[in-house]
Amino acid sequence: MQPGSPDNEWREDCAPRRVLDLFSSKWTSMILHVLDTRLDGCARTGVLLRSLPGISKKMLTQTLRDMEASGLVIRRVYGTVPPAVDYTLTPLGKRFVELIDLLYGWGRDNADALDALKAKKGEGA
Protein backbone atom coordinates (compact mmCIF):
# COMPACT_ATOMS: atom_id res chain seq x y z
CA MET A 1 0.00 0.00 0.00
CA GLN A 2 1.66 3.11 -1.18
CA PRO A 3 0.83 6.70 -0.56
CA GLY A 4 -1.15 8.16 -3.35
CA SER A 5 -3.05 4.96 -3.71
CA PRO A 6 -6.81 4.83 -3.42
CA ASP A 7 -6.31 3.85 0.17
CA ASN A 8 -5.76 7.42 1.00
CA GLU A 9 -9.35 8.00 0.17
CA TRP A 10 -10.19 6.59 3.53
CA ARG A 11 -8.41 8.98 5.75
CA GLU A 12 -10.21 10.26 8.77
CA ASP A 13 -11.13 13.44 7.00
CA CYS A 14 -12.41 12.07 3.75
CA ALA A 15 -15.83 13.12 2.58
CA PRO A 16 -17.49 9.82 3.35
CA ARG A 17 -16.40 9.88 6.92
CA ARG A 18 -17.28 13.47 7.41
CA VAL A 19 -20.73 12.82 6.13
CA LEU A 20 -21.16 9.98 8.53
CA ASP A 21 -20.05 12.19 11.33
CA LEU A 22 -23.24 14.07 10.95
CA PHE A 23 -25.17 10.96 11.83
CA SER A 24 -23.02 9.96 14.71
CA SER A 25 -24.98 11.87 17.31
CA LYS A 26 -28.26 10.03 17.24
CA TRP A 27 -30.29 13.20 17.58
CA THR A 28 -28.69 15.64 15.20
CA SER A 29 -30.36 14.38 12.08
CA MET A 30 -33.71 14.11 13.73
CA ILE A 31 -33.53 17.60 15.14
CA LEU A 32 -32.56 18.92 11.77
CA HIS A 33 -35.36 17.06 10.11
CA VAL A 34 -38.03 17.98 12.61
CA LEU A 35 -36.92 21.56 12.64
CA ASP A 36 -37.26 21.77 8.91
CA THR A 37 -40.23 19.58 8.25
CA ARG A 38 -42.53 20.19 11.14
CA LEU A 39 -41.36 23.36 12.75
CA ASP A 40 -40.76 25.49 9.73
CA GLY A 41 -37.11 26.05 10.45
CA CYS A 42 -37.40 27.65 13.84
CA ALA A 43 -38.56 26.55 17.23
CA ARG A 44 -38.17 27.08 20.92
CA THR A 45 -36.47 24.58 23.13
CA GLY A 46 -39.64 23.35 24.72
CA VAL A 47 -41.28 22.74 21.39
CA LEU A 48 -38.35 20.74 20.18
CA LEU A 49 -38.31 18.82 23.40
CA ARG A 50 -41.90 17.85 22.91
CA SER A 51 -41.42 17.12 19.24
CA LEU A 52 -38.74 14.55 19.77
CA PRO A 53 -40.12 11.76 21.89
CA GLY A 54 -37.45 10.18 23.94
CA ILE A 55 -34.89 12.93 23.96
CA SER A 56 -33.81 14.28 27.30
CA LYS A 57 -33.43 17.92 28.10
CA LYS A 58 -29.73 17.51 28.43
CA MET A 59 -29.26 15.80 25.11
CA LEU A 60 -31.43 18.34 23.37
CA THR A 61 -29.44 21.25 24.70
CA GLN A 62 -26.16 19.53 24.16
CA THR A 63 -26.93 18.52 20.61
CA LEU A 64 -28.36 21.91 19.83
CA ARG A 65 -25.27 23.60 21.15
CA ASP A 66 -23.08 21.35 19.08
CA MET A 67 -25.17 22.14 16.09
CA GLU A 68 -24.83 25.80 16.78
CA ALA A 69 -21.08 25.41 17.02
CA SER A 70 -21.13 23.57 13.74
CA GLY A 71 -23.11 26.30 12.11
CA LEU A 72 -26.23 24.30 11.51
CA VAL A 73 -28.54 26.41 13.62
CA ILE A 74 -28.66 29.82 15.15
CA ARG A 75 -29.46 30.21 18.79
CA ARG A 76 -31.37 33.25 19.82
CA VAL A 77 -31.90 34.21 23.42
CA TYR A 78 -34.58 36.61 24.50
CA GLY A 79 -33.79 38.26 27.76
CA THR A 80 -37.30 37.86 28.92
CA VAL A 81 -38.27 36.98 32.38
CA PRO A 82 -39.08 33.35 31.82
CA PRO A 83 -36.14 32.50 29.65
CA ALA A 84 -36.98 32.13 26.01
CA VAL A 85 -34.66 30.66 23.43
CA ASP A 86 -35.19 29.56 19.92
CA TYR A 87 -33.18 27.83 17.30
CA THR A 88 -33.28 28.59 13.64
CA LEU A 89 -31.99 26.52 10.78
CA THR A 90 -29.16 28.18 8.91
CA PRO A 91 -28.74 27.85 5.15
CA LEU A 92 -25.97 25.40 5.88
CA GLY A 93 -28.33 23.47 8.09
CA LYS A 94 -30.79 23.33 5.24
CA ARG A 95 -28.17 21.82 2.99
CA PHE A 96 -27.86 18.98 5.38
CA VAL A 97 -31.57 18.64 5.70
CA GLU A 98 -31.56 17.81 2.01
CA LEU A 99 -29.18 14.98 2.65
CA ILE A 100 -31.19 13.74 5.55
CA ASP A 101 -34.34 13.78 3.52
CA LEU A 102 -32.50 11.87 0.85
CA LEU A 103 -31.56 9.27 3.37
CA TYR A 104 -34.93 9.09 5.03
CA GLY A 105 -36.53 8.93 1.64
CA TRP A 106 -34.40 6.00 0.70
CA GLY A 107 -35.42 4.37 3.91
CA ARG A 108 -39.06 4.75 3.06
CA ASP A 109 -38.61 3.57 -0.49
CA ASN A 110 -36.58 0.62 0.60
CA ALA A 111 -38.40 -0.44 3.69
CA ASP A 112 -38.35 -3.96 2.34
CA ALA A 113 -34.58 -3.98 2.31
CA LEU A 114 -34.58 -2.72 5.84
CA ASP A 115 -37.01 -5.43 6.79
CA ALA A 116 -34.84 -8.02 5.13
CA LEU A 117 -31.97 -7.02 7.33
CA LYS A 118 -31.67 -9.37 10.20
CA ALA A 119 -31.36 -6.95 13.04
CA LYS A 120 -29.06 -8.06 15.76
CA LYS A 121 -30.54 -5.79 18.34
CA GLY A 122 -34.18 -6.57 18.61
CA GLU A 123 -34.18 -10.28 18.00
CA GLY A 124 -35.64 -12.28 20.78
CA ALA A 125 -37.53 -14.70 18.61
Add this chain to the structure above:
Amino acid sequence: MQPGSPDNEWREDCAPRRVLDLFSSKWTSMILHVLDTRLDGCARTGVLLRSLPGISKKMLTQTLRDMEASGLVIRRVYGTVPPAVDYTLTPLGKRFVELIDLLYGWGRDNADALDALKAKKGEGA
Protein backbone atom coordinates in the same frame (compact mmCIF):
# COMPACT_ATOMS: atom_id res chain seq x y z
CA MET B 1 -45.28 15.30 7.46
CA GLN B 2 -48.91 14.82 8.09
CA PRO B 3 -50.26 15.49 11.51
CA GLY B 4 -51.90 12.64 13.25
CA SER B 5 -48.92 10.42 13.76
CA PRO B 6 -46.14 12.83 14.24
CA ASP B 7 -44.57 11.46 17.33
CA ASN B 8 -45.03 7.88 16.42
CA GLU B 9 -42.90 8.35 13.38
CA TRP B 10 -39.91 8.54 15.61
CA ARG B 11 -40.15 5.25 17.31
CA GLU B 12 -37.02 3.21 17.65
CA ASP B 13 -37.93 1.13 14.66
CA CYS B 14 -38.90 3.82 12.23
CA ALA B 15 -37.28 3.80 8.82
CA PRO B 16 -35.08 6.80 9.52
CA ARG B 17 -33.55 5.25 12.54
CA ARG B 18 -33.10 1.90 10.94
CA VAL B 19 -31.29 3.49 8.08
CA LEU B 20 -28.99 5.26 10.44
CA ASP B 21 -28.34 2.00 12.18
CA LEU B 22 -26.47 0.93 9.14
CA PHE B 23 -24.02 3.72 9.66
CA SER B 24 -23.64 3.21 13.33
CA SER B 25 -20.78 0.77 13.09
CA LYS B 26 -18.12 2.98 11.61
CA TRP B 27 -16.81 0.27 9.33
CA THR B 28 -19.89 -1.34 7.85
CA SER B 29 -20.49 1.22 5.17
CA MET B 30 -16.85 1.39 4.22
CA ILE B 31 -16.56 -2.35 3.96
CA LEU B 32 -19.66 -2.45 1.85
CA HIS B 33 -18.38 0.29 -0.37
CA VAL B 34 -14.89 -1.06 -0.77
CA LEU B 35 -16.19 -4.53 -1.39
CA ASP B 36 -18.39 -3.28 -4.15
CA THR B 37 -16.28 -0.58 -5.68
CA ARG B 38 -12.79 -1.84 -5.49
CA LEU B 39 -13.04 -5.51 -4.85
CA ASP B 40 -15.75 -6.47 -7.26
CA GLY B 41 -18.06 -7.79 -4.62
CA CYS B 42 -15.87 -10.47 -3.19
CA ALA B 43 -12.65 -10.55 -1.25
CA ARG B 44 -10.62 -12.45 1.26
CA THR B 45 -10.13 -11.22 4.77
CA GLY B 46 -6.58 -10.17 4.26
CA VAL B 47 -7.40 -8.16 1.20
CA LEU B 48 -10.11 -6.31 3.04
CA LEU B 49 -7.82 -5.74 5.92
CA ARG B 50 -5.30 -4.10 3.65
CA SER B 51 -7.94 -2.18 1.79
CA LEU B 52 -9.27 -0.43 4.85
CA PRO B 53 -6.48 1.56 6.40
CA GLY B 54 -6.96 1.86 10.09
CA ILE B 55 -9.22 -1.07 10.70
CA SER B 56 -8.07 -3.68 13.14
CA LYS B 57 -8.29 -7.37 12.56
CA LYS B 58 -10.80 -7.70 15.31
CA MET B 59 -13.08 -5.02 14.02
CA LEU B 60 -12.91 -6.39 10.51
CA THR B 61 -13.89 -9.86 11.58
CA GLN B 62 -16.49 -8.59 13.98
CA THR B 63 -18.09 -6.24 11.51
CA LEU B 64 -17.97 -8.84 8.80
CA ARG B 65 -19.66 -11.35 11.03
CA ASP B 66 -22.33 -8.85 11.92
CA MET B 67 -22.82 -8.15 8.28
CA GLU B 68 -23.12 -11.81 7.57
CA ALA B 69 -25.71 -12.11 10.30
CA SER B 70 -27.56 -9.20 8.79
CA GLY B 71 -27.52 -10.80 5.40
CA LEU B 72 -25.29 -8.25 3.73
CA VAL B 73 -22.48 -10.62 2.86
CA ILE B 74 -21.85 -14.31 2.51
CA ARG B 75 -18.95 -15.88 4.29
CA ARG B 76 -17.26 -18.76 2.58
CA VAL B 77 -14.66 -20.88 4.28
CA TYR B 78 -12.26 -23.06 2.36
CA GLY B 79 -10.94 -25.92 4.43
CA THR B 80 -7.49 -25.43 3.07
CA VAL B 81 -4.40 -25.76 5.10
CA PRO B 82 -3.69 -22.09 5.57
CA PRO B 83 -7.21 -20.99 6.36
CA ALA B 84 -8.89 -19.14 3.56
CA VAL B 85 -12.12 -17.23 3.85
CA ASP B 86 -13.84 -14.83 1.58
CA TYR B 87 -16.82 -12.56 1.80
CA THR B 88 -19.22 -11.90 -1.00
CA LEU B 89 -21.77 -9.15 -1.28
CA THR B 90 -25.33 -10.39 -1.33
CA PRO B 91 -28.03 -8.76 -3.41
CA LEU B 92 -29.29 -7.20 -0.22
CA GLY B 93 -25.84 -5.90 0.44
CA LYS B 94 -25.84 -4.34 -2.99
CA ARG B 95 -29.03 -2.51 -2.21
CA PHE B 96 -27.31 -0.86 0.66
CA VAL B 97 -24.30 -0.10 -1.42
CA GLU B 98 -26.59 2.04 -3.52
CA LEU B 99 -27.55 4.03 -0.49
CA ILE B 100 -23.98 4.38 0.60
CA ASP B 101 -22.95 5.58 -2.82
CA LEU B 102 -25.77 8.05 -2.64
CA LEU B 103 -24.44 9.34 0.62
CA TYR B 104 -20.83 9.39 -0.40
CA GLY B 105 -21.81 11.02 -3.62
CA TRP B 106 -23.58 13.75 -1.75
CA GLY B 107 -20.49 14.18 0.32
CA ARG B 108 -18.37 14.67 -2.74
CA ASP B 109 -20.82 17.02 -4.35
CA ASN B 110 -21.17 19.01 -1.21
CA ALA B 111 -17.67 19.07 0.03
CA ASP B 112 -18.04 22.79 0.50
CA ALA B 113 -20.87 22.29 2.95
CA LEU B 114 -18.76 19.80 4.81
CA ASP B 115 -15.93 22.26 4.86
CA ALA B 116 -18.23 24.95 6.15
CA LEU B 117 -19.10 22.79 9.10
CA LYS B 118 -17.12 23.82 12.07
CA ALA B 119 -15.86 20.51 13.27
CA LYS B 120 -15.61 20.26 16.99
CA LYS B 121 -13.18 17.42 16.92
CA GLY B 122 -10.18 18.49 14.95
CA GLU B 123 -9.72 22.10 15.85
CA GLY B 124 -6.79 22.73 18.07
CA ALA B 125 -5.41 25.77 16.36
Add this chain to the structure above:
DNA sequence: CCATCTGGTTACGTCAGGGTGCCTATGTCC
Protein backbone atom coordinates in the same frame (compact mmCIF):
# COMPACT_ATOMS: atom_id res chain seq x y z
C1' DC C 1 -45.06 30.84 51.11
C1' DC C 2 -44.71 27.44 47.84
C1' DA C 3 -45.33 25.37 43.31
C1' DT C 4 -44.48 26.05 38.53
C1' DC C 5 -42.80 27.27 34.16
C1' DT C 6 -38.74 28.66 31.43
C1' DG C 7 -33.85 26.90 29.58
C1' DG C 8 -29.66 25.11 31.28
C1' DT C 9 -25.92 23.18 33.83
C1' DT C 10 -23.63 19.90 36.59
C1' DA C 11 -22.59 15.61 38.68
C1' DC C 12 -23.03 10.94 38.27
C1' DG C 13 -23.49 6.44 36.35
C1' DT C 14 -24.04 3.00 32.68
C1' DC C 15 -22.96 0.67 28.63
C1' DA C 16 -21.46 -0.52 24.17
C1' DG C 17 -18.15 0.49 20.46
C1' DG C 18 -13.78 0.30 19.41
C1' DG C 19 -8.87 -0.97 19.95
C1' DT C 20 -4.58 -3.75 21.45
C1' DG C 21 -2.41 -7.76 22.38
C1' DC C 22 -1.90 -12.49 22.92
C1' DC C 23 -3.39 -17.16 21.75
C1' DT C 24 -4.55 -21.27 18.45
C1' DA C 25 -3.60 -24.37 14.29
C1' DT C 26 -0.97 -25.98 10.38
C1' DG C 27 2.31 -25.81 6.64
C1' DT C 28 6.15 -23.58 4.36
C1' DC C 29 10.39 -21.05 4.24
C1' DC C 30 15.00 -19.71 6.09
Add this chain to the structure above:
DNA sequence: GGACATAGGCACCCTGACGTAACCAGATGG
Protein backbone atom coordinates in the same frame (compact mmCIF):
# COMPACT_ATOMS: atom_id res chain seq x y z
C1' DG D 1 14.29 -25.46 15.02
C1' DG D 2 12.11 -21.02 14.76
C1' DA D 3 9.66 -17.39 12.21
C1' DC D 4 5.93 -16.24 9.42
C1' DA D 5 1.36 -16.16 7.25
C1' DT D 6 -3.71 -17.54 7.41
C1' DA D 7 -8.28 -16.45 9.89
C1' DG D 8 -10.01 -15.79 14.01
C1' DG D 9 -11.03 -16.17 19.18
C1' DC D 10 -10.69 -14.09 23.68
C1' DA D 11 -9.44 -11.12 27.52
C1' DC D 12 -8.78 -6.63 28.82
C1' DC D 13 -9.08 -1.69 28.61
C1' DC D 14 -10.55 2.92 27.50
C1' DT D 15 -13.31 6.40 25.92
C1' DG D 16 -17.28 8.85 25.03
C1' DA D 17 -22.13 8.89 23.96
C1' DC D 18 -26.16 8.73 26.34
C1' DG D 19 -29.27 9.10 30.08
C1' DT D 20 -31.06 10.41 34.94
C1' DA D 21 -31.71 13.42 38.52
C1' DA D 22 -30.91 17.33 41.13
C1' DC D 23 -30.13 22.13 41.16
C1' DC D 24 -30.09 27.30 39.53
C1' DA D 25 -32.46 31.58 38.43
C1' DG D 26 -36.50 34.81 38.31
C1' DA D 27 -41.28 35.80 37.93
C1' DT D 28 -45.93 34.44 38.27
C1' DG D 29 -50.05 32.72 40.39
C1' DG D 30 -52.67 30.43 43.83
